[in-house]
Amino acid sequence: MNNKPLISYILPTYQAASFIRNTMNRFSEYCSDSGLSSEIIIVNDGSTDSTDKIIKNYLQENKNRSIKYINHTKNSGKGSAIKTGIQAAEGQYIVFTDCDLQYSFKNIRDVVNNLLNNNFNVVIASRMHKESIYTIRSSNLSWIYIRHTSGRIYNYLINVFTNLYIEDTQAGLKGFDAETAKLIFDKMTIKGFGFDVDVLVCAKVNNKKITSIPVEFNYEHEMSTINFIRQTFVMTFDLLRIFFKRVTGHYRMKTTCNCTVEP
DSSP states (O other), X not given: OXXXXXXXXXXXXXXXXXXXXXXXXXHHHHHHHHOSOEEEEEEEESOSSSHHHXXXXXHHHOTTSOEEEEEESSOXXXXXXXXXXXXXXXXXXXXXXXXXXXXXXXXXXXXXXXXXXXXXXXXXXXXXXXTOEEEEOGGGHHHHHHHHHHHHHHHHHHHHHHOOOOSOSOOSEEEEEHHHHHHHHHTOOOOSTTHHHHHHHHXXXXXXXXXXXEOEEEEOOOOXXXXXXXXXXXXXXXXHHHHHXXXXXXXXXXXXXXOOEEO
């Protein structure tokens, strides 16, 4: 591309062989239909299946599409993958979303519109927003109940340790103006799933304007019990690290602007 894009979309990817080709097709079509100059940045975070091969073959077959591909040779965490994408992004605005497209393109457009038209520095999807809509398989109802309950407990701990007061920090769809994105991800040290809280605390400490929007969310898969328990312990430990970073002034930047957090 000769001109820098308006929007950079980052898709962190891991073990995505079964759906990544469909994702690239659908996202490329969305970008073409949006009427906005954009680029797609796929960061493969050390997948051990055929994700890398599928992406490379797709890019060979579709050389005219504005897709950048970055391959981590080792898995280093979702936060790390997104940080890599942000460092490579050239857009004035940066949006990341889960590569399995659990959030609709309408939700992605809503994030972009809030960035472009409402002067927010950070726009985050919120599954807890009163206008959010869930699609849930009946077989997943027990898991959703456990996930929702644990999420509320985790959110309470976030507020205790960070004073963030955002209802849903973990949704996998967020957008930023490029300056804010590069600034807060530069301060990020949490590479796993706790990275969301890490960057949002940095944004709030530096008085960035944050808003939450409703989403249409599709719950397709359950997490294994072992992974769920392990992740819970890791994320709780990450909160302690974030608390220490906050009280020691790690997040503080010299340049700030007025801050508001809207529901």
